[in-house]
Structures are given as structure tokens and as C-alpha cells.
Amino acid sequence: MDNKVMQGLLNTWDKGRTTPLVMDGIIGPLSREKIRRFQKEHGLVVDGIAGPITKYELMFYKYKDFEKSEFKCKCGGRFCNGYPAKVEESLLKQLQQIRNYFGKPVIITSGIRCRTHNHNVAGADTSQHVHGKAADIKVQGVSPDLVYSYANQINRDGCVIRYKTFNHIDRRGYRLRLDYRNR
Ligand SMILES: [Zn+2]
Numbered sequence: 333m334d335n336k337v338m339q340g341l342l343n344t345w346d347k348g349r350t351t352p353l354v355m356d357g358i359i360g361p362l363s364r365e366k367i368r369r370f371q372k373e374h375g376l377v378v379d380g381i382a383g384p385i386t387k388y389e390l391m392f393y394k395y396k397d398f399e400k401s402e403f404k405c406k407c408g409g410r411f412c413n414g415y416p417a418k419v420e421e422s423l424l425k426q427l428q429q430i431r432n433y434f435g436k437p438v439i440i441t442s443g444i445r446c447r448t449h450n451h452n453v454a455g456a457d458t459s460q461h462v463h464g465k466a467a468d469i470k471v472q473g474v475s476p477d478l479v480y481s482y483a484n485q486i487n488r489d490g491c492v493i494r495y496k497t498f499n500h501i502d503r504r505g506y507r508l509r510l511d512y513r514n515r
């Protein structure tokens with residue numbers, strides 16, 4: 333993420349509240365101040381420097397229809413703090429693409445999973461959910477068949493699994509298609 337993109341994302345987050353930053357890629361006092369406010373609001377260490385953790389939080393502002401909390405592990409805090417892995421950007425990008433294509437909300441029924449939760453829901457040991465590379469999704473008012481056919485088209489180097497009522501999408505880095513509708 334270069335500085336201009338970062339300034340743009342800070343502006344997106346802060347829209348309508350304070351003066352937008354000039355997206356010149358120069359991190360001066362105004363940029364640092366905005367970074368500090370961003371860090372404070374997101375419970376991060378407030379140092380005015382956009383390191384990897386701050387940039388990760390900023391990334392979610394690139395994808396307007398998704399929030400980090402939608403990917404939270406569903407163990408309910410019993411086995412992890414909800415975020416044992418980072419959501420991979422290419423997954424978010426694809427989910428936003430699906431959102432845009434259908435023009436309907438994408439509901440994430442399972443995002444990141446800690447190993448214990450993954451085990452409890454009988455996930456595969458190699459589950460991409462553990463690595464923040466997978467999401468099980470439904471698209472509001474759209475049949476899983478249609479969602480599958482679009483995901484099948486766009487997720488060329490990843491996996492799409494068709495379940496009876498939802499689809500699993502992951503970004504494992506190679507193509508895989510499975511049909512688990514009978515499970
Ligand atoms: Zn968990």
C-alpha cells in the first residue's frame with residue numbers, strides 16, 4: 333500500500349468529519365494526526381506511523397460493503413480473540429466483486445476460524461478458514477447455484493465448494509472445485 337493510497341483510505345474512513353488529506357504521498361503532520369486518530373478509534377497502538385497492523389485495518393476501507401467484524405471467528409471468544417488470522421486481501425476483493433455483480437448483500441456465515449473452532453465444526457485440517465483465506469457465503473435473495481456459477485468464473489486460482497445452502501470460496505492459490513451438496 334503506497335502513501336497516496338493510504339491517504340485516500342484515511343479520507344474514506346474519516347469522510348465528513350475532518351478536512352480530507354491531500355493525496356500527495358507525503359506523510360506530514362496532518363497525515364500523522366489522521367493516522368493517530370485512526371489508530372485510536374481502532375484500538376491500535378497510537379504512534380502516528382502506519383505500520384503493517386494499521387495498514388491491515390485500513391485495507392477494509394477499500395471494500396465498502398465489508399467490515400472486519402464480519403469475518404470474526406464464531407467460537408464466540410471461547411478459544412480465540414476472534415481474529416486468529418488476517419483476512420487475505422484477494423478474498424475481500426473477490427467478495428466485493430460478488431457483491432457488486434449481484435447488487436445484493438453477501439452474508440458471511442463463516443470467515444476466520446481458530447483451529448479449535450475449525451475442529452469443532454468438522455472443518456478439514458487443511459482448512460483455508462484457519463488462514464483467513466476462506467469464506468462461506470450466501471447472497472441475499474440469490475440461489476446458491478447462481479452464486480456458484482459466478483464464483484466459478486472469477487475464482488480461477490482458488491477453490492469453490494458448492495454446499496446445499498451456501499458456497500465456500502477460498503484463495504488457496506490453485507484451482508479446485510468440489511460438490512458437497514449431499515453432505
Ligand atoms: Zn475462535
Ligand SMILES: [Zn+2]
Nearest residue numbers: 466467468500
Ligand atoms: Zn468453508
